[in-house]
Amino acid sequence: MAQGYSVFIGLVIVAAMCVAAWFLSPKGENQTTWRSSLIIAFISCYLMWFVTFMAQLHPLIEPRRSDVRAEFAHE
Amino acid sequence: MAPSKTSMFRSADMSMVQLYISNEIGREVVNALGELGLVQFRDLNGDTSAFQRTFTQEIRRLDNVERQLRYFYGQMEKANIPLRKMDLDVDSLAPPTTNEIDELADRSQGLETRVHDLNESYETLKRREVELTEWRWVLREAGGFFDRAHGNVEEIRASTEDDDAPLLQDVEQHHSAPDVERSFSGMNIGFVAGVISRDRVAAFERILWRTLRGNLYMNQSEIPDALVDPTTNEAVNKNVFVIFAHGKEILAKIRKISESMGAEIYNVDENSDLRRDQIHEVNARLNDVQNVLRNTQQTLEAELTQIGQSLSAWMVLITKEKAAYQTLNLFSFDRQRRTLIAEGWCPTNDLALIRTTLQDVTNRAGLSVPSIINEIRTNKTPPTYLKTNKFTEAFQTIINAYGTATYQEVNPALPAIVTFPFLFAVMFGDLGHAIIMLCASLAMIYWERPLKKVTFELFAMIYYGRYIALVMAIFSVYTGLMYNDAFSKSLTLFDSQWEWKVPDGWKEGQALTGQLKSSYRYPFGLDWRWHGTENDLLFTNSYKMKMSIILGWAHMTYSLCFSYLNARHFKKPIDIWGNFIPGMIFFQSIFGYLVVCIIYKWSVDWNAIGKNPPGLLNMLIYMFLQPGELDEELYPGQAPLQVFLLLLAVVQVPILLFLKPFYLRWEHNRARAKGYHGIGENSRVSALDDEDENGHAGANGRPSGESDGGEGVTMIAQDHDDDDEGHGEFEFSEVMIHQVIHTIEFCLNCVSHTASYLRLWALSLAHQQLSVVLWDMTLGGTINKTGVIGVIMIVIGFYLWFFLSCAVLIAMEGCSAMLHSLRLQWVEAQSKYAEFAGHMFTPLSYATMLEEDEGLTDFRG
Structure with a gap:
């Protein structure tokens, strides 16, 4: 479902959203505000998701805990 | 992003304009422009002092009216009469005509005299009432002394006059009662009766004792009710005293001392019949005075109540009128003193609007002389005008708190709408806390109108930033999902990418490590399998x-x-x-x-x-x-x-x-x-459509040759408020x-x-760890208890956890994250591009003026 190439899919989606935000922003005095805010918001959110995803793509350490109950160990 | 269009990206294009207004409609024009709120006038009379200006007389008059209105307000407060406040959002008062102002001035003059008179007579009556009340108390109390004293008069007499009188005579004397009445004067004992305030009694007594060397008999009693002093309006506790002494001189001395000590001396008759008459008389007079007093007060209250209905509106009118004249004082006259000349900055885009407004005013006044508005070119730095709306206002304010952007430079508030709340959210990321915050901000926006009236300062501040809070909360929901944290617990929205590697013969309590399931990766946010592991921090920190x-x-x-x-x-x-x-x-x-x-x-x-x-x-x-x-x-x-x-x-x-x-x-x-x-070095200005140079009329369509015999080519008052010095030499x-x-x-x-x-990491770590600790210390510790005690503990634990979450994690942590994000915005981001050398556009605007005027705080609804 989510593999390494997902970041590019995400990028395409976010790019599409940015384009949509550029063209669909309501006209008038606040158009610039709408465009800038939406696009920066999309890019910021993508950046954070991208970082989170990439950090887990090839993890260097594994989770370790000693309080796992037997029922959940094989989940 | 066409440069001429007004947007938040840059401050608006500004034009320096010159206005030629016929003298008669100067006031109306200023009022209309004040309602519009788009022109910032320059002071063209910088070298004249405030007293020498043209409209000082009018301003003085208005100041007087304002003082009268404040006097009414003071009276109303004294009488506890409610004031009908102005709701500036609902009622907007049209600018007053000169007649209305004159009427208002006359009316308030008349009202002042009336209120003043009423007050004065009220005070006089009140003083009379207090005097009568005191007298009544003296009569009552002194009468008590006398009655008590008369019982003993024979003993006194016996001991003073007749040393060797037989004891039995005492009994006989009692039967000859009429004789008793005259007894004091017969004994040459006089008395002084009066009232003195209670805290002076001790001093009074001491002084009397010392000056008279103990030759007195003083009797006193407290008046149970405090008496109100009409001049200071303070309640004073007083005592009634009666002093008996021997000899006229001593009595005179006592009187003098009493007066100097601020005591009131009242005439009390020794004779009990006369005294009874006196009491009756005093009571009757007191009744009369009280009746008149009540009437006066009712009249005064009626008057003030009526004033209270419109006082706020008057106050607003006067404030506007004063602002209009103060603005007119900035204007200059032409040589014949028929035309007012004004100069000021206005947004270029709104020139047309200003022009039509001027046209309207001129037409309404039915003047044949048109008002002229003229754009002039100048090398002065225009003011920075950043138009805001309900949503952007708060964002713009936090940028302006740092400084005013240079004219037409990129407005840092535009990216800040997202970056500031987003960086906040990176530090605040917790889904649970974010949702509470989201609800709060949505509530503030939903009940925007009623909540606007709340004057509690802390709340007003949060309310002002409600849209910032909204955006912050929305981003925090997102970052909360990213960090997979909701009140320090994690959500299992998707399958984990990890599974436990369980070795053979594994028993509970032994450490387990995870292994990757396949090439599948947790799609959205942090894998929940990390939550609560021993090396959780190692991973999240990195x-x-x-x-x-x-x-x-x-x-x-x-x-x-x-x-x-x-x-x-x-x-x-x-x-x-x-x-x-x-x-x-x-x-x-x-x-x-x-x-x-x-x-x-x-x-x-x-x-x-x-x-x-x-x-x-x-x-x-x-x-x-x-x-x-x-x-x-x-x-x-x-x-x-x-x-x-x-x-x-x-x-x-x-x-x-x-x-x-x-x-x-x-x-x-x-x-x-x-x-x-x-x-x-000096700013040089030329009219945009100077015909000598260009030979064609400018786009402004300035009507030819009305009142500009060479005027208007240059700016009046070249060298005031020079803000762009140091432009001259290159060094x-x-x-x-x-x-x-x-x-x-x-x-x-x-x-x-x-x-x-890195503060982003540090604060989000702190927030997350703090919420883990809070959970463990309160609700987490009680949740596995059973029985009645368990129920009680869970309830207590929950409330403790919930309120501490709100207070510490949302309010305090949120505040700290906001300050850190503010710093990132102000210092780290803005230092890269913003110059902040502008000065703010402060147009004459009645709306802002009324909103911000300190003196009107009591009158605003």
């Missing part, structure tokens, strides 16, 4: 630190790009070549490279290729300390590339240092060589020093600002 660096790099690169836009807009290509490009290369070759390395390191499956991943921090440090040498290679060809990048960065420093100053010097010398000289040393400072600052800031973004 992740959050790197994220901080990447977000900081993105934020700063983005901000740095604005400096390019600024340079292009102000047509200063040297700022692009001498500042922006070398700066950008410097920043990217160090920190851009670091970001690339971080992402590259993530993208490599180090276990699969069986290599050791190099530490990036050491890599960056050794890139400077021992260029060309590497402990562990991240990618082939790394060492030479790093040396190249380092050299590239180092080369930028001299470019940053020298290119701009030397270019400016060259440009200056070239201009000098061609014979141009610097523009004069190389100054430019050089400035550039050196800029270079050092920029290069050092690249490092320190990048490090500064």
